[in-house]
Amino acid sequence: MGVLGLSSLIYTNNNIFEKIRLHDTRLIIDGSNLYHILYNNHVPNEYGGNYDTYANTCKTFFRTLTKCKVDAYVVMDGGYDPDDRKWKTVLKRKASRIKSVGTICGRSPKETTDHVLPILCEETFYHVLRELQIPHVACPYEANREISVLANKWDCPVLSDDSDFFIFKLENGVIPIKGIDLTLRPLKTQTEQSALQESETSPTDQEDIYISVKCYRYSTLIKTINVPWKFLPILATFSGNDYVDPRNLEGFHEAIRWKHRNKELNLRAASPKLMSVVHWAMGIQSEEYAINYVLNHVENLAPVGKSKLRDALRNSIDSYTDIRNFATIDLVKFFDANTDDESRPDRGTLIDYVTKHPLPAWFSEMLRTCEMATFLQNVAVNHRVIFNCQIEHLANPSTYECSQHIRSVLYGLITQFKRPKYTRYERKTFLTNDIRKFCIEENDRLENEMMKVRIRPTFRNVPGITGEENQKFIFGTLGLNSELVDSLTADPCTKFLIGVLRFWWTHADPKITENYLSSAVIGFISLHSHFFQDMKCSPDVGKTVKLPCLVPSIVKAIEGQGKTRMNQFASEIKKHKDKSTDQASRDNEEITIIHGFSQLQTCYLSALYLNQALMSPVDLPSPGVLFNFTFMFNVCKSLETLQNNDFSDMFPLESPLHDLFKSWKTAVTELEDRPAVDEKVIYQRENMEILRC
Structure with missing residues (x-):
């Protein structure tokens, strides 16, 4: 959620934080906050996503905690709340993301601080959690309350940069992610200063070690300004957050702005608006008085609107104060449960809020254990989704358009829809009345503005119960007919990845060239070869509890390639990996290349969702061993300047890797001609009834 201006206030008054040594404790991690920060603060994003680097960053973070005997428990947000309290706020953030994309594409990476989180980060993060066997769970909806309840029940701190946790009554405080120093230090009986001076040498495995962090405690803040704790939820609510439309608070803020402007406080000032709310809230005796005061200063709002605002203010205050019990899922029972069926806690039953049908228990189970993306929950519960704009050419069609057919099949699988029979008149009226009973609403973009696309699901026979039948269903959706399979x-x-590449090759708009395809396959092989190299050179990789899934055909080819020829391949790909790409965000042609690879990401992501909806009959690797789009961009850019490249400099002819490379490209490009753009549009309109508004 987040409180407007509160983080700036807290960090401006750094004395509020306490410096502590983090070791030998449980730690409740706001996973949805962490996976954003680990990417945005450490990994380039301007070429679409370097997921190998991101995966390694996540592993380093969690391994550091493990070395300090910190037991991490990761709690993720779930889907969008069906009550729509935060829907407008979410849409505004997605619109802001489109503007950030325009900024990134219009300038050199060094000229902007804007970030756009790549769309496969969440899946990469989950793979790391499973590989390192970090306990994790996805709550049905927003997780902040559940995180707070769990932290107090377990008497341990929370890790998050969400300013909401500055308000919750957390007995052991919150550790901001930006305050963490991951340098390992020996835990000795000496002063903090002398321990810090030993950072040049790494502690041994036998030593007890810690990391230095800053910890915020609500008690320190209220003691500093001499107010009771009930002051904090009032401050958070009336400063503005995701529950309350800030436009409805403008009259209130204007009324108190001058009244308190000359008052002094034992805090360094941050936002003048926030400081005026601080002064005002210090004199409030009750929550009801505060709500009525604000409503009396709201202009141009009808009685119904004021009633909704009152409810929003009340819900906001309650969301901070009621953290004695879990609201949606008992996380203590979840994390303490054994693996046998009898001991598993009730995951709760999700309801389709459009048709009012309960969703299957297995569906909720897969969502809670993060085996299924929250995207699928948003489809099944809300019948609407929002797409995250990627680094893409905003003048071109959205990168999500090319994968619409996969999603239309997906929507038919996981919703309770029935084919409606309607007259021509009813066809006109159903665009505005109960539209989501018949369609899934996709919130995408048209150029640099938000746009709704409504898609009627493609209904097919539900596949059988065997994994092989479900695999064939996926391959057929991706355009691999039975003869080709x-x-x-x-x-x-391998068939899945070939299907994704084939779908991308067939449906991309603008069309991609063979150089894109070559770069993608080389990228897959490159990251697999890097993994093998890391296994040999890094002792930490060998200590992972569970080895990651890899593509068997690529593994077999690498193992058959031989050391000398693999060294030759490594030497060649290093040229592209180390090549500077500083100019990519200034050239229209280069943005077009990035746009093409962003279409590949949406094809892969939609196919991944389809696989999850069928209970994952295909065991897929992490994006961290498939996609480094800076590398793919460099390879593709280099190939644009070459003619008649047989790739013998990378793969000696008739070697296992060359045969693999050639067979994959042949399966994608030569067995069927690509349809023309017009034929593709007709196909989509007939089968999905795309309705733009």
């Missing part, structure tokens, strides 16, 4: 002797994972 049978001709591919490869493993299911």
Whole structure:
């Protein structure tokens, strides 16, 4: 959620924080906050996503905690609340993301601080959690309250940069992520200063070690300004947050702005607006008085609007104060449960809020255990989704358009829809009346503005219960007919990736060239080869509890390539990996290349969702061993300047890797001609009834 201006106030008054040594404790982690920060603060994003680097960053973070005997428990946000309290706020953030994309594409990476989180980060993060066996859970909706309840029940701190946690009554405080120093230090009986001076040498495995962090406690803040704790929820609510439209508070803020402007406080000033709310809230005796005071200063709002505002203010205050019990899922029981069925706690039943049908228990189970993306919950519960704009050419069609067919099949699988029969008159009226009973509402972009696209699901026979039947269903959706599937002797994972590449090759708009395809396949092989190299050079990789899934056909080719030829391949790809790309955000042609690879990401993501909806019959690797789009961009850019490249400099002819490379490209490009753009549009309109508004 977040409180407007509160983080700036807290960090401006750094004396509020306490410096502590973090070790030998449980730690409740706001996972949805962490996975954003780990990418935005450490990994380049201007080329679409370097997921290998991101995965390594996440692993380093969690391994550091483990070395300090910190037991991490990761709690993720779930889907959008069906009550729509935060829907407008979410839409505004997505619109702001589109503007950030325009800024990033219009300038050199060094000239802007804007960030756009790549769309496969969440999936990459989950793979790291599973690989390192970090306990994790996804709450049905926003997780802040559940995190707070769990932290107090377990008597441990929270890790998050969400300013809401500055308000909750957390007995052991909150550790801001930006305040963490991951340098390992030995835990000795000496002063903090002398311990810090030993950072040049790494502690041994036998030593007890810690990391230095800053911890915020609500008690320090209220003691500093001499107010009771009930002051904090009032401050958070009337400063403005996701529950309350800030436009409705403008009259209130104007009324108190001058009244308190000359008052002094034992805090360094941050936002003048926030400081005026601080002074005002210090004199409030009750929550009801505060609500009535604000409503008396609201102009141009009808009685119904004021009633809704009152409810929003009340809900906001309650969301901060009621943290004695879990609201949606008992996380203590979840994390303490054994693996046998009898001991598993009730995950709760989700309801389709449009049709009012309960969703299957297995669906909720997969969502809670993060085996299914919250995107699918938003489809099944709310019948609407919002797409995150990628680094893409805003003058071109959205990168999500090319994968609409996959999603239309997906929507038919996981919703309770029935084909409506309607007259021509009813067809006109159904655009505005109960539209989500018939369609899934996709919030996408048209150029640099938000746009709704409504898609009627494609209804097919539900696949059988066997994994093989579900695999064939996925391959068919991706355009691999039974004859083509049978001709591919490869493993299911390889067939899946070939299907994604083929779908991308067929449906991309603007069309991609063969150089894009070559770069993608080389990228897959490159990251697999890097993983093998890391296994040999890094002792930490060998200590992971669970080795990650890899693509069997690529592994087999690498193992058969031999050391000398793999060294030759590594030498060649290093040229592209180390090549500078500082100019990419200034050139229209180069943005077009990035746009093409962003379309690949949406095809992969939609196919991934389809696989999850069918209970994952295909075992897929992490994006961290598939996608480094800076590398793919560099390879593609280099290929644009070459002619008749047989790739013998990377893969000696008739070597296992060359045969793999050639067979994948042949399966994608040569067995069927690509349809024309007009034919594709007709196909989409007939089968999905895309309705723009």
